[in-house]
Amino acid sequence: MSMQYPVRLQKYLAACGVASRRHAERLIAAGRVSLDGATILEHGTKVLGPAAEVKVDGRRVKPLSEPVYLLLNKPAGYLTTMADERGRASVADLVPLAAHPDIFPVGRLDKDTTGALLFTNDGNLGHDLLHPSHHVEKVYQVVVKGLFSKADRELMERGIVLRNGYQAAPAKVRILRPERTTSEVRITISEGKKRQIKMMCNAVHHPVLSLNRQSFGPLKLGDLPLGQWRYLSDSEVLALHRAV
Numbered sequence: 434m435s436m437q438y439p440v441r442l443q444k445y446l447a448a449c450g451v452a453s454r455r456h457a458e459r460l461i462a463a464g465r466v467s468l469d470g471a472t473i474l475e476h477g478t479k480v481l482g483p484a485a486e487v488k489v490d491g492r493r494v495k496p497l498s499e500p501v502y503l504l505l506n507k508p509a510g511y512l513t514t515m516a517d518e519r520g521r522a523s524v525a526d527l528v529p530l531a532a533h534p535d536i537f538p539v540g541r542l543d544k545d546t547t548g549a550l551l552f553t554n555d556g557n558l559g560h561d562l563l564h565p566s567h568h569v570e571k572v573y574q575v576v577v578k579g580l581f582s583k584a585d586r587e588l589m590e591r592g593i594v595l596r597n598g599y600q601a602a603p604a605k606v607r608i609l610r611p612e613r614t615t616s617e618v619r620i621t622i623s624e625g626k627k628r629q630i631k632m633m634c635n636a637v638h639h640p641v642l643s644l645n646r647q648s649f650g651p652l653k654l655g656d657l658p659l660g661q662w663r664y665l666s667d668s669e670v671l672a673l674h675r676a677v
Contacts, residue, residue, distance in 0.1 A: 447556025
């Protein structure tokens, strides 16, 4: 991808496929990034040109020339991480790391959550897709305990206060199968707080029994089998860029 200099260091790292800009800021704060031999701790530092030597953990990184985009239908039982110190199963086991060692997941899904998970080495796009200012919608199919009522739906649609005190933005809610013991609901949000859907359902006293993300922005799972991945089409990549 082309790079316009000077460029902020975290944006440069994202363009190198190291991580999203947000994660790149954490790498800088941890003292793991150097520029022309000097360890950098300031987020406002700029890379002045292509000859600059940027290293992460002592390894030089450069902007990627070929961005990669792929969609995984994540099964339950896998952590959303590219490395786990305890050797537990992770999404890294399911995507083509040998061919694309610099890809990373955009956002995360809980270990027991299934569905659409985007991978890319385009750190700038990954950052923009997760930034709350862009309001990228995520659609979840949720099975909850108990009878999910119209009143529960209205609470979520107004924006509900979660147990941690966070005021969730209004969600779009459709009750698909209301039953006394379990109900099936479709919930659309444009935020991405950790465990947000589960906390929202807990707030209306309906613990989540299963959770599947059906779409991420313009990306839909379609008939992609569970545990399988596919490259995005050109039109899907364009739609992602337009979404932000």
